[in-house]
Amino acid sequence: MNEIEARIKKLNQLLHEYGHAYYVLDQPVVADGVYDQLMQELIALEQANPSLIYPDSPTQRVGGQVLERFIKVTHDTPMLSLSNAFNEIDLQEFDRKIREQIGDKFSYVCELKIDGLAISLKYExxxxxxxxxxxxxTVGEEITENLRTIHSIPLRLKDAISIEVRGEAYMPKKSFEALNEMRRKNEEDVFANPRNAAAGSLRQLDPKIAAKRHLATFIYAIGGDGESYGIDSHSEMLAYLTKQGFAINPTYKKCATIEEVWSFVEEWTAKRNDLAYEIDGIVIKVDRYAQQEELGYTAKSPRWAIAYKFPAEEVSTTLLDIDLTVGRTGVVTPTAILEPVQVAGTTVQRASLHNEDLIKEKDIRIGDRVIIRKAGDIIPQVVDVILAERKEDSIPYEMPENCPVCDTQLVRIEGEVALRCVNPSCFAQVAESIKHFVSRNAMNIDGLGEKVVEQLLKASLITNVSDLYELKREQLLELERFGERSAEKLVTAIEASKDNSLEKLLVGLGIRHIGEKAAQIIAAEFGSMARVMEATEEELTAIFEIGDKMATSLVQYFTNEGAQKVIEHLQTVGVNMTYKGRPTTQIIESDSLFAGKTIVLTGKLTQLTRSEAKAKIEALGGTVTGSVSKKTDLVIVGEDAGSKLTKAEQLGIAVWTEQQFLEQL
Structure with missing residues (x-):
């Protein structure tokens, strides 16, 4: 190694150490001038010796290239959402369910819920x-170059490990105030809150702009199997990530009881405004991984974690009007049009009124002074009327008898509170169903926003979702705001969506009660649209996590002649009708010993990681779940197997050692 190469490596090392001390530990070890001087020396050496620029060099945090678009990427393991708690009773109920399943010998970890943008970082x-x-x-957008600009994200870890971690990118309050002050001086719109500012910064196509926003991160999880890294609990994982160089929020606490959890919640509810960053609640998790696995998951979230949301802020304003919208299922939803008011950091002009019953129950009238609250600090709602300020000439509000869009008489289905338009050709319903079909969580067709969908409908180019696949570039060019490039991009995006796996299509069809998780489970079980359409309620409810409402809704949907015609047309134009994930129908129907079996892994495996064992089982047509039940076919045990082994023995379920499992493989 020559002298210049040695100096470049030394500068890299020093600048990483000094940057980590400053941005992660908040304990500067050199003056800013010293850091800047070393950085300038490194830049000069790299410019003179470009072959010695390393990927993790501190000079590479901001690249010079502006991106054309963000690429879709699939996470190695899904980034799950959490169920919510809004008071102490909700937390006690969460605690009760956990104790019923795993007993009393466990602890919680409480962490501050950062109000930012959830991110995933991958290291090789x-x-x-x-x-x-x-x-x-499941699928996010790659923002690697923008994330490189955040100094608290290490470009190289302490150990040469391959890992995917999850966390939150946020904008500190000082950075937010400075950004908005600059935007005011430039006569630009200001950001409503630090969360929006952080999200907007990371979705800039120019990394240099993101670099100027001075974002930060807190990392709080490993994607996949923590046991692969010799970690047995969430608290151990936080220590491990700290050792690797990540910024971990130091404000967390292990709690033995839900009473201790509530004390932590009360403490930080009172102190939240003293922090240098915004938080919107507290996250509570069962600490040990083995117990997390035993508790398992619902269709939407883990049973071993919950997010407590801070009480919503309430303000008063004037109700100017009530707007009526028709959704894709025909439900007519009233929305309050308000005199603009600040609520929880954002300007609110519209708020939910839920339905006709709420309006009558609270006697909400146009012109009233009303109380506005943000549910979970997100959705504005009208919660009450200030009767003392009501005008003398106000009159009760009456919902219309006919659909505000197509003028069809509205009906109220027995047992429901909502008014519905039952005209399947109603413009609003068709438009909303198409918007749902093309949305990110469904068929994910870029370029088909709300205005474009309505434009296509008004031009009679489409009447339902299947018509999208008949669109031609020449037809689009005849519409306003469409040029050669935008028309070509849209046709290409529509064509690409034909290759989506079956579960995306099931979500896109908008079947009641069938969300993303349920769609994936059903698609994996049956493998093809033809089999799903033939499925009986008994077959569906026999599937783990598919309930009666889901089964009934699915069967009813596919008996509808209109739905059958749409699916037939989709198939004719080439939309994929099969499941592309694991296990496929072919694998499940094979003669594999694991095909169609529900299997639980417990204890510490010594020859395979938990992820490797799970992948092998799924590749052979099996399903791995986190908890033992009567539906479990086999339990594979490693060292220190606990309550799952006991429960399997009590239920008479087959138990294998890791060695037996390997022999069968």
Whole structure:
């Protein structure tokens, strides 16, 4: 190694150490001037010796290239959402369910819930290679170059490990105030809150703009199997990530009881405004991984974690009007049009009124002074009327008898509170169903926004979702705001969506009660649209996590002649009708010993990681779940197997050692 190469390596090392001390530990070890001087020396040496520029060099945090678009990426393991708690009773109920399943010998970890943008960071052999947004939990957008600009994200880890971690990118309050002050001086729109500012910064196509926003991160999880890294609990994982160089929020606490959890919640509810960053609640998790696995998951979220949301802020304003919208299922939803007011950091002009019953129950009238609250600090709602300020000439509000869009008489189905338009050709319903079909969580067709969908409908180019696949570039060019490039991009995006796996199509069809998780389970079980359409309620409810409402709704949907014609047309134009994930129908129907079996892994495996064992089982047509039940076919046990082994023995379920499992493989 020559003298110049040695100096470049030394500068890299020093600048990483000094940057980590400053941005992660908040304990500067050299003056800013010293850091800047070393950085300038490194820049000069790299410019003179470009072959010696390393991928993790501190000079590479901001690249010079502006991106054309963000690429979709699939997370190695899904980024799950959490169920919510809003008071102490909700937390006690969460605690009760956990104790019923795993007993009393466990502890919680409480962490501050950062109000930012969820991110995933991927490292290979210790080097940062990819960063992405959460997206729909399965597929996000790659924002690697923007994330490189955040100094608290290490470009190289302490150990040469391959790992995917999850966390939150946020904008500190000082950075937010400075950004908005600059935007005011430039006569630009200001950001409503730090969360929006952080999300907007990371979705800039120019990394240099993101670099100027001074974002930060807190990392709080490993994607996949923590046991692969010799970690047995969430608290151990936080220590491990700290050792690797990640910024971990130091404000967390292990709690033995739900009473201790509530004390932590009360403490930080009172102190939240003293922090240098925004938080919107507290996340509570069962600490040990083995117990997390035993508790398992619902269709939407883990049973071993919950997010407590801070009480919503309430303000008063004037109700100017009530707007009526018709959804894709025909439900007519009233929305309050308000005199603009600040609520929880954002300007609110519209708020939910839920339905006709709420309006009558609270006697809400146009012109009233009303109380506005943000449910979970997200959705504005009208919660009450200030009767003392009501005008003398106000009159009660009456919902219309006919659809505000197509003028069809509205009906109220027995047992429901909503008014519905039952005209399947209603413009609003058709438009909403198409918007849902093309949305990110469904068929994910870029370029088909709300205005474009309505434009296509008004031009009679489409009447339902299947018509999208008959669109031609020449037809689009005749519409306003469409040029050669935009028309070509849209046709290409529509064509690409034909290759989506079956579960995306099931979500896109908008079947009541069938969300993303349920669609994936059903698609994996049956393998093809033809089999799903033939499925009986008994077959569906026999599937783990598919309930009666889901089964009834699915069967009813596919008996509808209109739905059958749409699916037939989709198939004719080439939309994929099969499941592309694991296990496929072919694998399940094979003669594999694991095909169609529900299997639980417990204890510490010594020859395979948990992820490797799970992947092998799924490749052979089996399903791995986190908890033992009567539906479990086999339990594979490693060292220190606990309550899952006991429960399997009590239920008479087959138990194998890791060695038996390997022999069968």
């Amino acid at each position: 052999n210790g080097l940062f290679v990819r960063g992405a947004t959460r997206g729909d939990g």
